[in-house]
Amino acid sequence: MTLLDHVPSEAQLRRSAYRRRQTVYSVLVAASSTAALGTLLVIAVTGAPGWDRVRRSFLDPEIARDALPTVLSGLWLNVRLLACCAVGALLLGLVIAVLRTLRGPVFFPVRALAAGYTYTFRGLPLIIVLYLLTLGVPGLRLQGMPPVLVLGGIALVLTYGGYLAEVFRAGIESVHSSQLAAARSLGLTYRQTMRHVVLPQAVRRVAPPLLNDVVALQKDVGLVSLAGPIDAVRAAQIATAQTFNYTPYVVAGVLFVLLAIPLIAVTDWVTLRAARRQSGG
Amino acid sequence: MALLRCRGLRKEFGGHAVLDHLDLTVAEHQVVALIGASGSGKSTLLRCVNLLEELDDGTIELDGEDISDPRVDPDRVRRRIGMVFQAYNLFPHLSVLDNITLAPRRVHRRGRAEAEAQARELLDRVGLGAKADAYPDRLSGGQQQRVAIVRALANSPRLMLLDEVTSALDPELVGEVLAMIRDLKADGMTMVLATHEMGFAREVADEVCFLDAGRVIESGPPEQVLGEPTQPRTRQFLRRIIEAGRL
Ligand SMILES: Nc1ncnc2c1ncn2[C@@H]1O[C@H](COP(=O)(O)OP(=O)(O)O)[C@@H](O)[C@H]1O
Ligand SMILES: [Mg+2]
Numbered sequence: 001m002t003l004l005d006h007v008p009s010e011a012q013l014r015r016s017a018y019r020r021r022q023t024v025y026s027v028l029v030a031a032s033s034t035a036a037l038g039t040l041l042v043i044a045v046t047g048a049p050g051w052d053r054v055r056r057s058f059l060d061p062e063i064a065r066d067a068l069p070t071v072l073s074g075l076w077l078n079v080r081l082l083a084c085c086a087v088g089a090l091l092l093g094l095v096i097a098v099l100r101t102l103r104g105p106v107f108f109p110v111r112a113l114a115a116g117y118t119y120t121f122r123g124l125p126l127i128i129v130l131y132l133l134t135l136g137v138p139g140l141r142l143q144g145m146p147p148v149l150v151l152g153g154i155a156l157v158l159t160y161g162g163y164l165a166e167v168f169r170a171g172i173e174s175v176h177s178s179q180l181a182a183a184r185s186l187g188l189t190y191r192q193t194m195r196h197v198v199l200p201q202a203v204r205r206v207a208p209p210l211l212n213d214v215v216a217l218q219k220d221v222g223l224v225s226l227a228g229p230i231d232a233v234r235a236a237q238i239a240t241a242q243t244f245n246y247t248p249y250v251v252a253g254v255l256f257v258l259l260a261i262p263l264i265a266v267t268d269w270v271t272l273r274a275a276r277r278q279s280g281g
Numbered sequence: 282m283a284l285l286r287c288r289g290l291r292k293e294f295g296g297h298a299v300l301d302h303l304d305l306t307v308a309e310h311q312v313v314a315l316i317g318a319s320g321s322g323k324s325t326l327l328r329c330v331n332l333l334e335e336l337d338d339g340t341i342e343l344d345g346e347d348i349s350d351p352r353v354d355p356d357r358v359r360r361r362i363g364m365v366f367q368a369y370n371l372f373p374h375l376s377v378l379d380n381i382t383l384a385p386r387r388v389h390r391r392g393r394a395e396a397e398a399q400a401r402e403l404l405d406r407v408g409l410g411a412k413a414d415a416y417p418d419r420l421s422g423g424q425q426q427r428v429a430i431v432r433a434l435a436n437s438p439r440l441m442l443l444d445e446v447t448s449a450l451d452p453e454l455v456g457e458v459l460a461m462i463r464d465l466k467a468d469g470m471t472m473v474l475a476t477h478e479m480g481f482a483r484e485v486a487d488e489v490c491f492l493d494a495g496r497v498i499e500s501g502p503p504e505q506v507l508g509e510p511t512q513p514r515t516r517q518f519l520r521r522i523i524e525a526g527r528l
Contacts, residue, residue, distance in 0.1 A: 182370035185331050186384035186436060187360035196383060200374045 060247045067239040067248035074235030075255050081153055081221040081231075086214050088157035093164025098194060100165070101172055114165075121162030126220060129155040134227035152224030160217050167209050171202030208271035215263050219256070232256065284309045284344060284471050285330065285440060291338035292325055292495075299325045301495040303339070307440070307473055312466050314482035314503070315475040317492035318518055323475035324367075326492070327442045330473070331364050344439065360388055363433030367445040369425040371417040371432070377404070378413040381432045388436070396435075403431045407461055423454030427461055434465075441465065443474035447481075459485075479522055483507050491515045 008016070045051060099107075099114040121129070133155040134148050175198045183193040203210075225234035232255060236248035285307040292300040299322045307313050315323045328334045330341060332348065332355040341349040348358045372380050381403070382396040391399075404410045407427050417425055426446055433441060443462065447455045459481050465472065466485055476482050482489055483503040490500040491512070499512045510516050 178366065178368060178370045179372065181328075181333055182364075182366065182372070184333060184356075185359055185362070185364040186432070187356050187388040188384060189356050192387050196387060197372055201372075204374065 056245075058246045058250055060245055063239075063243055063245050063247040064251050066243075067236065067251050070235045070239060071232050071248055071252050071255065074230050074232035075252070075259065077149075077229060077231050078218070078221050078256075079259065081149070081156070081224065082214075082218050085153050085156040085160065085221060086217055088153070089160035089164050089217065090210070090214075092157055092161030093166075093168050094199075096161060096165035097168035097172060098199075100169055101194075118162045118165050121159050122166070124159070126155070126159045126223060127226065129159050130223055130226060133158075134224070148227050149224065149229045152227050152229065156217065156221060156224070160213060160220075163213055164210060167206050167213065168202065171206035172198055174205055175201050205274065208267060208274055211263070211267040211270060215260060215267060218260060218263065282309060282345075283307065283342070284311075285473070286342040287326075287330065287339065288342075289339035290326070290329060290336060290341070292322075292329055292334060293337045299495050300329065300339075303492075303496055305473075305490065305497060307471060309471055310469045311487045312472045312474070312485055314486035314489045315473065315492055316477075316479070316482060316489060316506075316518070321492040322495040323492055324444050325495075327364065327444050327473065327475060331362050331442055332358055356388075360384075360436055361439045363436055363438035363441045365426070365429050365433050365441070365443045365446050367448050369417070369422070369429045369449070371425055371429055373417055376414050376416055377409070377420070377428050380417070380428060381435050384432070384436050400431070400435060403434060404428075407431060421454060422450045423457045426450065426458050430458070430461055430465075439471065441470055441472045441474075443472060443476075445475050445477060447476070447478060477522075479507060479519070491518065493518075 048054075096114045096117060099110050100118075102111060130152060133151045137151055138145055138148070179197055179201070180193060183197040184190075188196065222231040222233045225231045230238070232252045233249075236252040239248035240246055283306045285305070287303060287305040290300045290303040290305075291298060303322070303326065305313070305326070315326065317323055325334065329336055336349055339349070340347055343358065343361065347353070348355075371377075372383070375383065378397060378400055381400040382393070385391045385396040385399065386393060401410060401413055404413055407430075409424060409427060409431070412420060412424060412428070417428070420428065426449075430443075430446070446462075447458050450458065455478070459478070462472070462474070462481075463485060474482075474486075486503050488500060489503045489506040490497045491506060491510070491514075492498070493514045499506055499510060499515045506515065507519065510519060
């Protein structure tokens, strides 16, 4: 008998009918509880005694429209900086993590430097690194000094590279030693083993936490405005100072969330895929 | 002429000698089976021969070359030796084809097309041609182990080391892997295999070595070592194996 002419038993039919009823019931419960909660929230917020004042100073559509161009141009800086710094920090983290796995006395200084780097930059607050690089380094008055924006980017790369190096290292260490034995037994050198066997597995495993750090980086790139460049939040601050109205901040906040959504969605998707693979799917 | 000659091998783990004055000689085209209780040092011996472990004493010669000399490049030695592990150790992120072509392409610098053609031919010969593009987690244990053997063969090794390659398999899958080893013997491959399959050792091995506490305490043709063992330790081991229903 093939699967197609299988006639479900009485018990199976009852089970299916019950499951269908349960599904309809669950949807109804979810819909009504959402509606109830939403109504309550709207009543609580709009009914509050200060609602009108808050709405005027935070949600003024005219001011939002006026602030949008400058905030957007600030956000463009965030986006460019994020793209460069994310790539830079991922590369730096990967290199540092690999350097820390090197064995043998020749590599002692390399290992020590790499370890010292991760200890220092994971401990040092980003703001201090930023000030040291953007204010301290130009003070040296060296020739060919890069602009403040580049120095700020370097500060971000150095700080996040430290975190990402530890994530990569955890991934490398999670690859079982039998995989190394198999690769070496085939005659692959240490480098080839890293490149073709260990790193591909390690990166796949730690992709979710790596992306999570990139999402965090997205919020921190704005800190370069402390050194002068105008990012979205700084643009909103300037606009607010001109109008004495906080709406530009809300505009910037909404834009930030919109910018983060694709990144977070990708992170969730990668996490889900990793979890599926783990469970032998 | 001896293809592999181990003399006075010693390997310690934490002050405990796992291999102790071990001697082993394997002639070209010969199949040697290593038997012995769990923990007697079979895997350690195979790992030492493949230079995956550093020796604490003794010498290993392959094709007359002292490969235990620290000046020898271990990567170059391993290219001449194929090793297959109990747990297959396939690379999970690579397809069957990529598992097999990795060493030919990266180590032997063959072109992709040439390496893949060779891999497909090897796979076809063992009836796994249809699995070339599958990932290891889609294969049964027996299929994975056969791919692992093909992967080792793709390096055209002089010597194959097989470490209990059927121990992780369900009983009904053991046969397909043993059949492949039988074919290798027919092709004249030199092999050293650690095994718990006494029946198979008797059938395929030219010589059986019984390891006990890191030494070969009895060796000879299978009928002799498995049929009329002279050492009390060998008899005791075989009795236990028979009681477990594996002979
Ligand atoms: N990497 C290691 N570190 C410490 N002890 C080990 C290691 N590898 C093997 N041993 C020990 O060496 C002994 C022999 O192991 P092994 O060669 O795996 O035996 P067999 O393969 O015959 O079962 C065992 O007692 C085992 O615990
Ligand atoms: Mg073993």
